[in-house]
Amino acid sequence: MKRFDCLGKIAKAASDALVVTSAGAVTLEWNALRPSDGNFRVRTLGLCSSIALGMALGLPQRKVIALDGDGSLLMNLCSLPTMARMEPKNLVHIVFDNEVYEASGSKQTATATGTDLVGMARAAGIRQALWTHSVDEFAGVAMEALNGHELFFIGAKVTTERTAVPPYPMDEVENKYRFIRHVEKTEKIAILKTNLPSSYT
Amino acid sequence: MTAEDAARTIFNGLKAAGINLIATLPDINLAQLLHEVEVDCDVIHVPLCREEEGIGICAGAYLVGKKCAAIMQNGGFFNSNNAIVTTLLQYHIPLLLLIYYAGDIGDRTFSTSGGMTEPVLQALGIRHYVMREPSDAPELIKRAQILTEDSKRPVALLLTKESLGRRASIKSQ
Numbered sequence: 001m002k003r004f005d006c007l008g009k010i011a012k013a014a015s016d017a018l019v020v021t022s023a024g025a026v027t028l029e030w031n032a033l034r035p036s037d038g039n040f041r042v043r044t045l046g047l048c049s050s051i052a053l054g055m056a057l058g059l060p061q062r063k064v065i066a067l068d069g070d071g072s073l074l075m076n077l078c079s080l081p082t083m084a085r086m087e088p089k090n091l092v093h094i095v096f097d098n099e100v101y102e103a104s105g106s107k108q109t110a111t112a113t114g115t116d117l118v119g120m121a122r123a124a125g126i127r128q129a130l131w132t133h134s135v136d137e138f139a140g141v142a143m144e145a146l147n148g149h150e151l152f153f154i155g156a157k158v159t160t161e162r163t164a165v166p167p168y169p170m171d172e173v174e175n176k177y178r179f180i181r182h183v184e185k186t187e188k189i190a191i192l193k194t195n196l197p198s199s200y201t
Numbered sequence: 202m203t204a205e206d207a208a209r210t211i212f213n214g215l216k217a218a219g220i221n222l223i224a225t226l227p228d229i230n231l232a233q234l235l236h237e238v239e240v241d242c243d244v245i246h247v248p249l250c251r252e253e254e255g256i257g258i259c260a261g262a263y264l265v266g267k268k269c270a271a272i273m274q275n276g277g278f279f280n281s282n283n284a285i286v287t288t289l290l291q292y293h294i295p296l297l298l299l300i301y302y303a304g305d306i307g308d309r310t311f312s313t314s315g316g317m318t319e320p321v322l323q324a325l326g327i328r329h330y331v332m333r334e335p336s337d338a339p340e341l342i343k344r345a346q347i348l349t350e351d352s353k354r355p356v357a358l359l360l361t362k363e364s365l366g367r368r369a370s371i372k373s374q
Contacts (some may be wrong), residue, residue, distance in 0.1 A: 020261070040264065044287040047257035051288070054261025054269075057245055058222065062265075078250035082258075086247060176264065176292045183265050191266040 001135055003096045004029050004163040006156055007067070009139035013146050016186060017063035017092075018055055018179075022048035022072040024103045025162065026096060030067055032165040037182035041168060041175055046076030049083065049093055056088035059187065063090050063146065070097040070111045071104075077120060083151065084125030092145040093121075094154045106160060121153040129153035207335035207366030208233035211299075212241070214339035215270055218346040220297065221245060222267040224255035228274040228301045230367050231360070235272065252277030256284035260294050268346070270297040275304070275311075275318040278357075285325060285355060295349035297342070298357040302331065305361050307368070322357055329357035332364035 003026060011033040020040045021027040027041045040055075042048045052066035073079070073095055083093065099112035111117060121129035128150055132138040138156050145152035170178070180191050202210070211234055215223070222245040223238050225231075238246050245267070249255045252273045259269035273281075278300050289296055304315015322329040328348065332341055341358060349356040362368035 018265070042288070043291055044257070044284050047254070047260075047284055047288055050254040050257025051261035051264075054222075054258035054263075054267075055265050056261075057247065057258070058262040058265035058267040076254055076257075079254050079257075082247065082250050082254060172292045176294065179264055187266075189266050 001133075001138065001156055001158045002161050002163070003098070003156075003158040004033075005135045006096065006138045006158065007033050009135060010142045010146065013143055014065060015063075015146075017065050017146070018059070018183070019065045019067060020048055020052040020055065021067045022069045024069055024072070025165075026067050026069060028165045028168055029163055031168060037178040038186070040179050041172070043172060046072050046079075048072050049076060049079040052091060052093065053079065053083050053086065053088065056091035057086060059183070060088065060090055062187065063092070064088075065146075066091070066093045068093060068095045069102070070095060070099060070117060071101040071109050073117055074109055074111070074115070080121050080124035080126065087151050089149045089151060092142070092152045092154065094142065094156070096156055096158045098158045098160050100160055102160065118153065118155040121155075126151060126153045129155075131155045131157070133157075202335045202366045204233045204366035207338075207364065208237050210335045211338040211342070211360075211364070212237035214342040216241075216244065217339055218297075218343050219268045220270045220346070222247065222259065222262045222269045223272060224249055224258050224269065225272045226252050226255065226274070226277050228303070230303075230362060230365055231272060231274070231301050234365065238272070251280060253281045253284045256281045256288060256296070259296050260288050260292070263294055263296070270299055272299040272301075274301045275314050278318070279314070279321065282321075282325070285327075289355050290325070293353040294355075295353050296355040297346055297349055298327070298355055300357050300359050301365070302359040302361045308362070318359065327355050327357050328352075329359060331359045331361060333361055333370060335364050335366055338364065
């Protein structure tokens with residue numbers, strides 16, 4: 001399976017979901033398929049799942065999707081029991097497992113020698129945790145997760161095949177502000193507040 | 202002030218400052234404060250497995266409009282360093298850190314952690330304030346929250362045993 005093909009299957013169905021992408025090429029691929037200020041790029045390896053969890057808890061009425069990788073999740077395995085414990089029904093955690101640290105010279109991760117991330121998610125207490133074995137199967141399960149209201153963990157073993165996509169168009173701080181303004185606009189809430197200086201009042 | 206009263210004072214200070222999501226990892230000295238967090242119906246409580254994930258959770262929640270606090274021991278703060286640097290500092294994301302000060306003057310067993318706490322906070326550029334009186338909590342928390350939101354940087358309050366009602370203040374003796 002190619003990660004880009006899997007992402008292509010959910011780009012439209014993701015609709016207005018907030019999407020958190022892990023550090024790595026998954027960010028570039030996703031942003032090529034669904035450019036949006038509702039996309040947030042993570043720079044701390046491992047924190048994709050935790051940041052997505054925080055968003056899901058903060059906005060329970062909004063769908064949140066985490067597009068994670070094996071190297072990332074292995075670094076933050078404890079996010080799985082915490083996610084299971086909080087059980088946000090609006091969160092879909094997808095892991096594209098290419099068995100390598102893609103951005104670090106493609107050295108193997110532990111999933112290359114048998115560590116099963118779906119098994120870990122299930123053992124952590126996430127009920128809906130499953131592997132998908134083809135792009136169509138992935139699409140079917142992802143659609144069920146996106147249309148439903150239940151915490152889902154979806155694993156997909158993908159190749160290391162690269163896709164030519166443009167670079168990420170902005171830095172972290174711009175991403176943050178655009179993302180927050182997007183949430184403000186689409187949820188009709190105020191997050192960033194400014195104050196009039198006392199010299200003006 | 203008893204530990205229960207101190208915990209209530211601190212927790213009420215957090216609520217008065219608008220905090221509505223609190224990520225926690227226990228320490229025996231935080232027991233009463235964590236109890237207040239647990240029984241409150243309004244604040245979203247996220248009990249953590251590791252403090253580092255709490256940084257991510259609070260960052261995500263901030264991005265969708267929550268006002269967050271993370272309560273942990275200084276060992277947990279050390280655990281969180283990469284998340285603090287490459288998420289909070291890199292993205293200019295505020296967070297109120299309530300850090301129990303293990304290894305403070307007069308404590309046994311944790312003097313290495315205690316000795317490293319303020320230097321590491323300083324090295325990370327995190328403005329930090331040591332709380333000694335529980336009665337200071339509401340105003341200190343309010344000011345710390347203003348500072349973190351305004352500067353878009355994490356701000357730390359170091360909770361000493363005295364501030365948690367677990368040891369009498371020097372003044373009172």
